[in-house]
Amino acid sequence: MVGVADMKVSNQQGEVLVTHALGSCIGVAIYDPAAKVGGILHFMLPDSTLDPLKAQEQPHMFADTGLPLLFRECYRLGAQKSRLRVKVAGGSQVLGNREFFQIGRRNYAALRKIFLKNNVLIDNEDVGGTKARTLFLEIATGNVWIKVMGQNTIEL
Amino acid sequence: MSLVPQVLKSLKTLPPFPLVAQRALLLLNKSEVSIQELVDIVKFDPAITANVLRISNSAFFGLRREIHSLHQALLLLGTQELLKVIIASGATRLFCRATPGYFLDRLGLWRHSVSVALMADLLARELDHPERATAFTAGLLHDIGKVVLSLYVDQKFTEIMEVVDGRGLSFQAAEKEVLGIDHAQLGGEMARLWDFPDRLRLVIKLHHLDKPEAFADDMVLLVYLADLLVLMFGQDLGTDGLAYDGYPEVLRLFHLRERDLEKILLNFGSAWQEAQVFFGLIGGDDGLQCAHRG
Numbered sequence: 416m417v418g419v420a421d422m423k424v425s426n427q428q429g430e431v432l433v434t435h436a437l438g439s440c441i442g443v444a445i446y447d448p449a450a451k452v453g454g455i456l457h458f459m460l461p462d463s464t465l466d467p468l469k470a471q472e473q474p475h476m477f478a479d480t481g482l483p484l485l486f487r488e489c490y491r492l493g494a495q496k497s498r499l500r501v502k503v504a505g506g507s508q509v510l511g512n513r514e515f516f517q518i519g520r521r522n523y524a525a526l527r528k529i530f531l532k533n534n535v536l537i538d539n540e541d542v543g544g545t546k547a548r549t550l551f552l553e554i555a556t557g558n559v560w561i562k563v564m565g566q567n568t569i570e571l
Numbered sequence: 572m573s574l575v576p577q578v579l580k581s582l583k584t585l586p587p588f589p590l591v592a593q594r595a596l597l598l599l600n601k602s603e604v605s606i607q608e609l610v611d612i613v614k615f616d617p618a619i620t621a622n623v624l625r626i627s628n629s630a631f632f633g634l635r636r637e638i639h640s641l642h643q644a645l646l647l648l649g650t651q652e653l654l655k656v657i658i659a660s661g662a663t664r665l666f667c668r669a670t671p672g673y674f675l676d677r678l679g680l681w682r683h684s685v686s687v688a689l690m691a692d693l694l695a696r697e698l699d700h701p702e703r704a705t706a707f708t709a710g711l712l713h714d715i716g717k718v719v720l721s722l723y724v725d726q727k728f729t730e731i732m733e734v735v736d737g738r739g740l741s742f743q744a745a746e747k748e749v750l751g752i753d754h755a756q757l758g759g760e761m762a763r764l765w766d767f768p769d770r771l772r773l774v775i776k777l778h779h780l781d782k783p784e785a786f787a788d789d790m791v792l793l794v795y796l797a798d799l800l801v802l803m804f805g806q807d808l809g810t811d812g813l814a815y816d817g818y819p820e821v822l823r824l825f826h827l828r829e830r831d832l833e834k835i836l837l838n839f840g841s842a843w844q845e846a847q848v849f850f851g852l853i854g855g856d857d858g859l860q861c862a863h864r865g
Contacts (some may be wrong), residue, residue, distance in 0.1 A: 416592065419806060438805030439802075459837075465837065467833070508813060511816050514819065516832075518833060
């Protein structure tokens with residue numbers, strides 16, 4: 416179970432990591448099929464300059480402080496950057512105006528920017544819209560699913 | 572075919588709103604509160620008393636000494652805080668029922684309601700709004716219509732989702748279109764039957780801002796914004812996801828910018844952690860609350 420502003424990495428073959436009910440938050444699942452190592456980060460906000468003190472206490476809260484930790488922890492368990500598969504879910508928004516209530520969109524933009532700077536490609540994603548999503552990562556296989564609340568499960 | 576007559580008919584079997592909580596509602600934001608009188612009523616309700624003590628002693632208030640009696644809780648927490656706790660303890664009886672039309676988890680609606688209560692309270696503090704206890708209560712009860720409408724939403728879920736996905740309407744607007752009535756309107760009816768204070772009834776009825784008069788009362792706007800922020804926070808999201816209409820004018824009215832919303836979400840994370848005791852009031856080990864229904 417990965418909570419809000421939380422992260423888990425694992426190389427335990429029996430484990431399935433899950434993060435529930437992503438709203439504007441974004442869940443990032445990365446996995447190295449050779450090392451069978453993976454992790455999920457559930458971040459809430461794009462940018463740690465909002466509150467640097469809080470970012471020190473809870474680095475998983477923000478895209479810019481959380482993402483490096485996710486990758487670093489997976490490397491520590493033997494993952495290699497070139498082999499990583501990266502999947503992204505969340506970043507939903509309420510309906511209407513394109514200028515306000517845009518935390519979901521800004522979360523996604525922050526993620527893209529960080530990935531671009533670090534040469535990380537997203538293999539697959541399910542972002543935006545108004546859906547509530549739950550994200551699963553199976554450590555033994557690297558399979559990633561998304562459950563949309565009230566609808567079917569899809570593989571990502 | 573309209574389901575309205577059928578929906579309204581089901582209100583006839585509505586259990587009463589717990590009397591103690593009802594009395595507490597009338598005392599919100601009164602400067603001279605005959606709280607001792609209320610404490611005298613509460614103490615004859617063992618389930619509510621137990622919950623009040625449980626919340627008072629939790630991390631939510633972070634008091635350094637243990638509270639053993641209602642009287643002590645009153646002295647240490649103050650009247651408005653105690654009213655919040657009494658109302659939340661009493662309201663658990665409403666939220667015992669599963670609401671499968673909206674939430675897959677049996678306690679989904681309760682958890683969402685508590686979250687909006689906490690968020691409304693936090694927003695009231697951020698905005699220097701004097702009526703924090705009212706904000707908390709209105710947040711807690713804003714979705715009571717879902718308790719009854721869930722059954723009908725469940726039956727017509729596919730049709731409602733077709734309207735949401737096909738035409739980009741909010742879930743609430745789609746309810747109205749498919750069922751002939753939505754949970755806000757129905758909640759307003761329930762508030763009338765239960766003799767809620769007018770202001771609270773209006774917040775419940777107008778919390779989706781789908782009528783112009785909604786913009787006349789800042790408490791309606793505050794609860795609307797709290798609801799929206801809780802959806803962004805995620806967790807306990809329902810089958811309706813984030814299919815809500817965003818009204819940016821609310822931000823302008825409160826002089827809030829996007830970055831302020833981010834700060835509020837940041838603070839909410841900690842408040843939400845500290846408030847876990849509220850979530851546990853229903854469906855704990857003893858299931859005490861649900862045994863005392865009606």
